[in-house]
């Protein structure tokens with residue numbers, strides 16, 4: 001047994017990661033999608049460009065998921081919200097750092113980059129965008 005480095009060092013996990021909230025915009029009808037798509041869900045055009053979305057928005061409506069799919073059990077319950085971003089685009093995203101009881105329609109939220117799934121010691125870790133109430 002030699003010295004083995006952990007596959008994903010904690011420092012890396014906890015580091016603040018610079019990121020952009022990426023979406024796509026249809027060059028034909030202007031529809032904004034998140035996550036980015038290959039084809040426009042409104043008009044079917046494939047003439048889409050990648051854009052950076054604003055990281056702030058407000059909750060329009062939300063659903064509390066109390067029976068999550070396998071691999072997400074330790075995050076149960078979690079909240080999926082319809083969020084209107086500052087540019088008017090509407091996206092679905094998971095909320096974090098907030099109790100289901102505390103979520104309200106109209107509350108302001110901001111995007112954060114978070115680990116959202118982990119399997120075992122050396123398991124697969126996925127990262128993704130979640131939204132939370134802004135820390136002020």
Ligand SMILES: [Zn+2]
Pocket residue numbers: 026027028029030031040041042043044045
């Ligand atoms: Zn379109």
